[in-house]
Amino acid sequence: MTAIAGTKFLLWTIIVCGAIIVGVVQLSKSGKRIPKIRRIAGLDSIEEAIGRATEMGRPVHFTPGLSDVTAETAPQTFAALEILSYVTGLTAKYNTELIVTIRIPNVFPLAQEIVRQGYLAAGKADMFKEDTVRFLSSEQFAYAAGVMGIFHREKVASNIMMGAFWAESLLFAEAGAQIGAIQVAGTAAMAQIPFFVAACDYTLIGEELFAGGAYLSQDKVKLGSIAGQDLVKFTVMSFIVIGTLMSTWGNSALIEFMKK
Amino acid sequence: MRREIPLAITFVVGMTILMSYFFAGTIPGTAWNLKNLAGDITGWGVLVSAFAVLLASVNLVRIHGAAISRKRKGWYNSGILIATMVAFALVGILRKHNPANTGINDLFQNMFNNVLSPLGAAMFALLAFYIASASYRAFRARSLEASILLAAAVLVMLGRAPIGELMWGQFPVISKWLLDIPNMAGQRAIMIGAAIGGFATSMRILLGLERGHLGGE
Amino acid sequence: MNIFNKLQNIDRRVIYAILLVVLVIPLLRPIGIPLSVNETTKTIYNIIEDLDPATDVVLLSFDYSPGGSPDVHPQAVVIAEHLMRRGIKWVGVSFWDAGPMYAEQIMKYYEAQGAMYGVDFVNLGYMAGGETAIKNFGDNPRGAFSNDFRGNSIDSLPVMAGINNITDFAYTIDFVSGNPGFQEWVRQVQGPHGIKYGVGIVTVSVPQVMPFLQAGQVQGLLQGLRGAAEYEMLLGSPGAGAAKMDAQSMGHMVIILFILVGNVAFFMDKKKDKK
Known part of the structure; x- marks a missing residue:
């Protein structure tokens, strides 16, 4: 087995960053240093959104975004599925109807299992129905049309949109606003963040989405990995500052080092 | 075991694909070529996806089939959905297996040009109207930040x-400056932050620390 | 409810109706508002102008869906027109299932004009697998497809004769409306193989390409429908893109007008409350 040229720096970056995250996770797991996570209004508002649907006796809609679990945007889908687990628990607690719509066939069995297990854990297995998790279409705008139709037909009271989105983001957010639904969105898809900010009540921006699982569960391991992630970010920021200064003074040593 | 097996598969498959990016040749002590193995795993992924499509289609047909049989409000829409789904699938399969048949090719191209394409474009066009109503509602100079956002827009x-x-x-x-300087700074900050967040999430999944997607936790 | 309150809460149907009228009129009777050409558009034009028709082959990746097509397809049409005018051979490929159908639309048009499929251009078709497929194609474009979209053996097509590696394409342009798209191409093909790579993208995603453009990983960018219109101007034949730009201009003005009305009413209302 031989190393492929030009990938050495990348490999070491992954090893070092991974080691930082695992190290901080271990510290947190042992209870020596449990990180505290700042308040994230968007995540706090999920309970408010479900509470409102409960008061109105109308359903909650959840979408885990439009990305596959094999794409570069997959972490967003996994983060969304973590939040779905929490949403299922809350809807089970309050006996509120949940509608989960799916675009990606690969995500469908995962979402179905999460919701089924969530209801089972809450002792409300009968709340899981065949149409709780619905595959609509793998075609982007056909899926968007399906979601908008559900908003209007089933008079959704709360709309929770987490994961990766593209041009359909505004269609969802505006259709939700039209029916007066309380809307919480979260995405790391940069081009869609402005649309969500403009049309939703609460928006999780970029990394906040990835912190969802840790924030909602307050699990020591997950909290540790978020703190580790921040340490990695500081390391990257140092590289950016040092690299910028070096390049400004005409020194390309760091660039050459990164190409190795 | 319900959790351990999927976690073990995730770790082995993830590490194999990751390592194939950095190393070439056979895995020490085996005759397995890393690149070929990663290629095979990707192929299996496509197969699993095909089964997922089947599972999802069954869900679609069952929900809409029930709507038709119980004559729910708007049941005819469910009928149209199932009919078009079957028609597109049939013509698509026939075209795939008869690429030289002009009749089927033309039918497929016509269905695409005259049904799918305009419907998709119509949905996309809705964005213009939604942007108008969303910006009218959201862009109010209520604070300094909102005013800056409004002026930039x-x-x-x-x-x-x-x-x-x-x-x-x-x-x-001015528009170019806004896009090239402040926008770019913000884009890069979110992009780098989200990439690190994505990396940490991937690490958690790979190491089995994040299990929410397996259900029940 | 006073007048200022009403102006802050105009019914969305009124906004939609006014916007519809304002968009339709210039489509039926174009005004012809002059259009300047962006540097990023000129870059693509200049690269294609510098190609050698005798030896160079261009790769066009059709990575868009029917939804994104109104913004992106006119770009593909105008680039194909430039290539055909210069007699440069081109290859179509797609990592979106709808992509090959758009390539076919363009190719059928030129076939009707006398161009030869397989000699002037070829449609390789759709390759499933998203980012993995893009990587596989970048690593081995010859081996990725055994037959083209029309069922011909790749080896029987003259246009593919000199193509063994991805670097054998003189220029690659990716027409894209989402993922997999330009980021996957940059990560898996442009970076590792160092190809000359340009992008045509939906307007809403333009800001996302900017960092890659500044870094030199993307050479040339068509920015939504406007990008197509600008290119039509460079070719000296205003077409579908340019015709729609007047409608876009008017649409922007209506949106700005509504934002202004909402804000003026908001301030007047606040002033009245203070009194």
Whole structure:
């Protein structure tokens, strides 16, 4: 087995960053240093959104975004599925109807299992129905049309949109606003963040989405990995500052080092 | 075991694909070529996806089949959905297996050009209307931040449309500056932050620390 | 409810109706508002102008869906027109299932004009697998497809004769409306193989390409429908893109007008409340 040229720096970056995250996770797991996570209004508002649907006796809609679990945007889908687990628990607690719509066939069995297990854990297995998790279409705008139709037909009271989105983001957010639904969105898809900010009540921006699982569960391991992630970010920021200064003074040593 | 097996598969498959990016040749002590193995795993992924499509289609047919049989409100829409799904699938399969058949090819191209394409374009066109209502509702100068957002939005819109350029030649210059400097700074910050967040999430999944997607936790 | 309150809460149907009228009129009777050409558009034009028709082959990746097509397809049409005018051979490929159908639309048009499929251009078709497929194609474009979209053996097509590696394409342009798209191409093909790579993208995603453009990983960018219109101007034949730009201009003005009305009413209302 031989190393492929030009990938050495990348490999070491992954090893070092991974080691930082695992190290901080271990510290947190042992209870020596449990990180505290700042308040994230968007995540706090999920309970408010479900509470409102409960008061109105109308359903909650959840979408885990439009990305596959094999794409570069997959972490967003996994983060969304973590939040779905929490949403299922809350809807089970309050006996509120949940509608989960799916675009990606690969995500469908995962979402179905999460919701089924969530209801089972809450002792409300009968709340899981065949149409709780619905595959609509793998075609982007056909899926968007399906979601908008559900908003209007089933008079959704709360709309929770987490994961990766593209041009359909505004269609969802505006259709939700039209029916007066309380809307919480979260995405790391940069081009869609402005649309969500403009049309939703609460928006999780970029990394906040990835912190969802840790924030909602307050699990020591997950909290540790978020703190580790921040340490990695500081390391990257140092590289950016040092690299910028070096390049400004005409020194390309760091660039050459990164190409190795 | 319900959790351990999927976690073990995730770790082995993830590490194999990751390592194939950095190393070439056979895995020490085996005759397995890393690149070929990663290629095979990707192929299996496509197979699993095909089964997922089947599972999802069954869900779609069952929900809409029930709507038809119980004559729910708007049941005929469910009928149209199932009929078009079957028609597109049939023509698509026939085209795939008879690429030289002009009749089937033309039928497929016509269905695409005259049904799927205009429907998709119509949905996309809705965005223009939704952007109008969303920006009218959201862009109010309620605070300093909202005012900056409002001013930037108006300047970029004027700079991007030819009429803005006609009104004042500097609108495109200002719009370009907004896109190239403040926008780029923000984009890069979110991009780097989200990439690190994505990396940490991937690490958690690979190491089995994040298990929410397996259900029940 | 006073007048200022009403102006802050105009019914969305009124906004939609006014916007519809304002968009339709210039489509039926174009005004002809002059259009300047962006540097990023000129870059693509200049690269294609510098190609050698005798030896160079261009790769066009059709990575868009029917939804994104109104913004992106005119770009593909105008680039194909430039290539055909210069007699440069081109290859179509797609990592979106709808992509090959758009390539076919363009190719059928030129076939009707006398161009030869397989000699002037070829449609390789769709390759499933998203980012993995893009990587596989970048690593081995010859081996990725055994037959083209029309069922011909790749080896029987003259246009593919000199193509063994991805670097054998003189220029690659990716027409894209989402993922997999330009980021996957940059990560898996442009970076590792160092190809000359340009992008045509939906307007809403333009800001996302900017960092890659500044870094030199993307050479040339068509920015939504406007990008197509600008290119039509460079070719000296205003077409579908240019015709729609007047409608876009008017649409932008209506949106700005509504934002202004909402804000003026908001301030007047606040002033009245203070009194």
